[in-house]
Amino acid sequence: MKTILLVDDESSVVESLRLILKDSYRVLSTLSGKEALKILEKEHVDLILLDIKMHELNGLELLRKLQPFDHAFGVVMLTAVNDVKASVDAMKLGALDYIVKPFGVEEIKITIEKALQFRNLSREVRYLRSEYKYPSLDKLIQGRSRIMEEILDIIARVSRVDSTVLLRGESGTGKELVARAIHFYSARRENPFLVVSCPNLAGDLLEAELFGHEKGSFTGAYERRLGKFEIAEGGTIFLDEISxxxxxxxAKLLRILQEKEFSRLGSHSVIKTDVRIIAATNKDLESMIRESRFREDLYYRINVVPIHLPPLRERYEDIPQLAEHFFNVFRKECHAKMECISKEAMDALLRYHWPGNVRELKNIMERTVALYGNEGALTHKHLPVEITGVSSLNLQQVKSDKTGLISLEDEVARVEKRLIEQAIQQSGGVKSKAAKLLGTTRRIFNYKMQKYGITDTEN
Ligand SMILES: Nc1ncnc2c1ncn2[C@@H]1O[C@H](COP(=O)(O)OP(=O)(O)OP(=O)(O)O)[C@@H](O)[C@H]1O
Ligand SMILES: [Mg+2]
Structure with a gap:
């Protein structure tokens, strides 16, 4: 049952309305606007019938105070015949409709039903719009390995605060995706999210990009230009490869982080800024600090919440879900009739070491679906040779770059080396386990590692 709140300082009006409505709705009522606000803090209300003329806090003033409730309920005004102007003002403030007193029973019932329907529809539209713009976090970021669960949890937490985040991880592990997710689940979501790729712009250009410049501040500065920090006001800036x-x-970045202010190039006037910074790097910032190439104080300022995105080869459990996800995305995009990924194909995906991480998996899915989408299933035959490895090697693909001839020895060495590397990864760096995987002895395994110059990091 929907709840209607009656707000009118004439008790006779309230009583007659209650009589009309009490059988179809839960009816709350009050004679004062202030009291109405208190009720709304505590009660769920679907619709308010609000008198425009009240002594203490009139209907229009109350309507203004209701704005922060942000469409939680609909409002229909009750007005006198000679007060159409006030009704129009009320509609501008978000009232759905108005009823002129004295009113007929049928008229009031119909108006209320219409208003309730309208409110439901508009809520649905708002919800659908926000869903469309911001898919839920677990749709946006795929993979449910334990480590990814932890990362999702951290994303949810840091979205609620304004701390600087430092994202680390190899290329293609999802740093930018996570930065976007943090922004879109934060209170800043309606403001801009801007990406600044630091390696793409050298020195001064990067500075102008970030802080903007005044006309004539350097050759080529023909007019004043706003920097990313001004454009992103209230939002988030993602500084990619901050190293x-x-x-x-x-030093200037440090000032922004500490004082929340900056100046355009060629100007001394100080501009205040409210922008969240999320930074990413794939470099060893700690050793850059030791070599005095990165400021230690800046490091501490950006490293407030560090998030490390592990390479895909350290979370094999995520591969099936990611593969299926991209498979479905591209299948829809290409209107492909391909129905599933075969078991052998999935096994091959699981054996591969993914140097390009999630991006590589995504690209391979896109390419495979685009090329073979009209076949029944994605089988290992469709996958590129670097993934399926030995089984699908053909003579065309093993010709030596230099001579154009086939070198059996080189090719066997290449395959052997790759198998050893994969075995080490899959066994978590435990060499005896890796040797067993390949059906060889620890001694031979060590010898081959040395021969191919493979170094293990873990033990
Ligand atoms: N967990 C994931 N779920 C779904 N898509 C993902 C996931 N991780 C990465 N991706 C997708 O993979 C691609 C690469 O991710 P992203 O650009 O965020 O990587 P990156 O770490 O910023 O790489 P680089 O260091 O090369 O810039 C993007 O298209 C991204 O949407
Ligand atoms: Mg990136």
């Missing part, structure tokens, strides 16, 4: 920022610019 590439030179030392003078690092």
């Amino acid at each position: 590439e920022i030179n030392l003078p610019l690092q």
Whole structure:
């Protein structure tokens, strides 16, 4: 049953309305606007019938105070015949409709039903719009390995605060995706999310990009230009590969983080800024600090919440879900009739070591579906040779670059080396386990590792 709140300082009006409505709705009522606000804090209300003229806090003032409730309920005004102007003002403030007193029973019932229907529809549209713009976190970020669960949990937490985040991880592990997710689940979501790729712009250009410049501040600055920090006001800036920022610019960035202010190039006036910074790097910032190439104080400022995105080869459990996900995305996109990924194909995906991480998996799925989408299933035959490995090697693919002839020895060595590397990864660096995987002895395994110059990091 829907709840209607009656707000009118004439008790006779309230009583007659209650009589009309009480059988179809739960009816709450009050004679004062202030009291109405208190009720709304505590009660769920679907619709308010609000008198425009009240002594203490009139209907229009109350309507203004209701704005923060943000469409939680609909409002229909009750007005006198000679007060159409006030009704129009009320509609501008978000009232759905108005009823002129004295009113007929049928008229009031119909108006209320219409208003309730309208409110439900508009809520649905708002919800659908927000769903469309912001898919839920677990649709956006795929993979449910334990480590990814932890990362999702951290994303949800840091979205609620404004701390600087430092994302680390190899290329293609999802750093930018996570930065977007943090922004879109934060209170800043309606404001811009801007990406600044630091390696793409050298020195001064990067500075102008970030902070903007005044006309004539350097050759080529023909007019004033706003920087990313001004454009992103209220939003988030993603500084990709922050290690590439030179030392003078690092100092300016530190100022933004500490004082929340900056100046355009060629100007001394100070501009205040409210922008969240999320940074990413694939470099060893700690050793850059030791070599005085990265400021330690800046490092501590950006490293407030570090998030490490592990390479795909350290979370094999995620591969099936990611593969299916991209398979479905591209299948829809290409209107492909391909129905599933075969078991052998999935096994091959699981054996591969994914140097390009999720991006590589995504690209391979896109390519395979685009090329073979009209076949029944994605089988290992459709996958590129670097993934299926030995089984699908053919003579065309093993010709030596230099001579154009086939070198059996080189090719066997290449395959052997790759198998050893994969075995080490799959056994978590435990060499005896890796040797067993390949059906050889620990001694031979060590010898081959040495021969191919493979170094293990873990033990
Ligand atoms: N967990 C995931 N779920 C779904 N898609 C993902 C996931 N991780 C990465 N992707 C997708 O893989 C691609 C690469 O991710 P992204 O650009 O975020 O990587 P990156 O770490 O920023 O790489 P680089 O260091 O090369 O810039 C993107 O298209 C991204 O949407
Ligand atoms: Mg990136």
